[in-house]
Amino acid sequence: AAAFSLIGEIKAAFVKLATDSPDITDYESALLDNLYKRELQPQSHPPSAPLPPDPFPLGSAITNPRQFFGRNRELKEIFGVWQISPIQHRVIIGARRSGKSSLLHYLKLITQTQLTDLRPHQKHNWLRNPHAYRWVFVDFQNPLFHTPSYFLSHLLRGFGYKVDASHSYSIGDFLQMIDANPFSGQAIILMNEASAILDKPQFDELFWGGMRSFISNSPKVNIGCIATAHYKHRNKLTDFVSISSPFWNVFQFLELGAFTQDESLELITSSPNPFPADDIEWILQQSGCWPALLQIICGIRLRALAEKEPTAVWQEEALERIEPYQYLLKYGRCA
Structure with a gap:
C-alpha cells in the first residue's frame, strides 16, 4: 500500500x-x-567478460604471447647475445607479413608474462633475471618518431627519467641527462621498421655518433638494441651497417624466413577443433610454412569444420585469400 x-x-x-x-x-x-538525481547518476554494469583469443589472429602484429608461435632459432640467438658481454645488437630483415613486428613484441613481453597466460610448456625463462631489464619499444612507422627530440624523450621516459614535454631534446641533452644521473641494470631498445628514418637528414652522423657512445660506453648499464627492416631496404642498411653510420655498424643481420615444419605443426595443431591429417599436409604444402599463410588457411579450415563445408569449397577460398601473399614463397619454404 x-x-x-x-x-x-x-x-x-x-x-x-x-x-x-x-x-x-x-x-x-x-x-x-x-528522482532526477537518481536518473542522472551513472548506472553501474557488471564488467563484461574478456573476448576469447583468436586461435589464428590476422592483420595486426601479435601482442598476446599466448598467440605467438615459432621463431625458436631466432629467439635463442637474440636472447643469447643479450646475456654476454659486450652485448650484441641485431637487425631483423624480413619480407612484409613475415612477422617482424610480432617478434619484437614477443621479445619484450614473453619474459614478463605470467605462466597462467601462456600455453602449456611455452618457454618463457629466456633471461636469468628478467625483472632487471627495462624495455623501450619504438615504432618508426609512427611519424612522431621521425624527429630526434621525440625519439630521445621517449627513450628517456622508458629509462625512468622525468621528461619536460615542452623541451626539444638534442642528442647532447640526452647524453648529459644520463651522464648526470646514470641508471643501472639492463636496457633493451626495440626499433620497429628502422629503415624509415635512415634517409632523414635530422638523424645525422652527430646524432648516430652520440647514440653509439650511449650504447657502447654507459658505465652502469648494458644496453642491447634490436631493429626490424624490410628486405627491400637491405642494400641501404648494408651501407649503414658496413660504412656510413657509427651506430648501425655495430649491428648484425638476422634474416626472418619461413617456420620450420615442427613450428608449423605446433601452430596447426593448436586448433581448438583438430584438423584431419590430409588437411594438415595440404596446409603445410600451400603455406610453405610461412606464419601469415598458415594463419589464413587455418582460420578458414577451422570455420569450415564448424560449418561442415566441403573440402573443395574451403580450399578454394583459402587459395584465393593467400594469393596476395604468394611473394613470401620466393624467400623459401619450410626450413
Whole structure:
C-alpha cells in the first residue's frame, strides 16, 4: 500500500510540474529532485567478460604471447647475445607479413608474462633475471618518431627519467641527462621498421655518433638494441651497417624466413577443433610454412569444420585469400 501511495504522490507531482501549478509542495519538489538525481547518476554494469583469443589472429602484429608461435632459432640467438658481454645488437630483415613486428613484441613481453597466460610448456625463462631489464619499444612507422627530440624523450621516459614535454631534446641533452644521473641494470631498445628514418637528414652522423657512445660506453648499464627492416631496404642498411653510420655498424643481420615444419605443426595443431591429417599436409604444402599463410588457411579450415563445408569449397577460398601473399614463397619454404 505504501508503494502505491508513493507512486500516486509522484504522479501528482509530475502533473503539477507539467501544468506549471504554483501550489507544488516542498515535499513534492524534493521528491522530483531526488528522482532526477537518481536518473542522472551513472548506472553501474557488471564488467563484461574478456573476448576469447583468436586461435589464428590476422592483420595486426601479435601482442598476446599466448598467440605467438615459432621463431625458436631466432629467439635463442637474440636472447643469447643479450646475456654476454659486450652485448650484441641485431637487425631483423624480413619480407612484409613475415612477422617482424610480432617478434619484437614477443621479445619484450614473453619474459614478463605470467605462466597462467601462456600455453602449456611455452618457454618463457629466456633471461636469468628478467625483472632487471627495462624495455623501450619504438615504432618508426609512427611519424612522431621521425624527429630526434621525440625519439630521445621517449627513450628517456622508458629509462625512468622525468621528461619536460615542452623541451626539444638534442642528442647532447640526452647524453648529459644520463651522464648526470646514470641508471643501472639492463636496457633493451626495440626499433620497429628502422629503415624509415635512415634517409632523414635530422638523424645525422652527430646524432648516430652520440647514440653509439650511449650504447657502447654507459658505465652502469648494458644496453642491447634490436631493429626490424624490410628486405627491400637491405642494400641501404648494408651501407649503414658496413660504412656510413657509427651506430648501425655495430649491428648484425638476422634474416626472418619461413617456420620450420615442427613450428608449423605446433601452430596447426593448436586448433581448438583438430584438423584431419590430409588437411594438415595440404596446409603445410600451400603455406610453405610461412606464419601469415598458415594463419589464413587455418582460420578458414577451422570455420569450415564448424560449418561442415566441403573440402573443395574451403580450399578454394583459402587459395584465393593467400594469393596476395604468394611473394613470401620466393624467400623459401619450410626450413
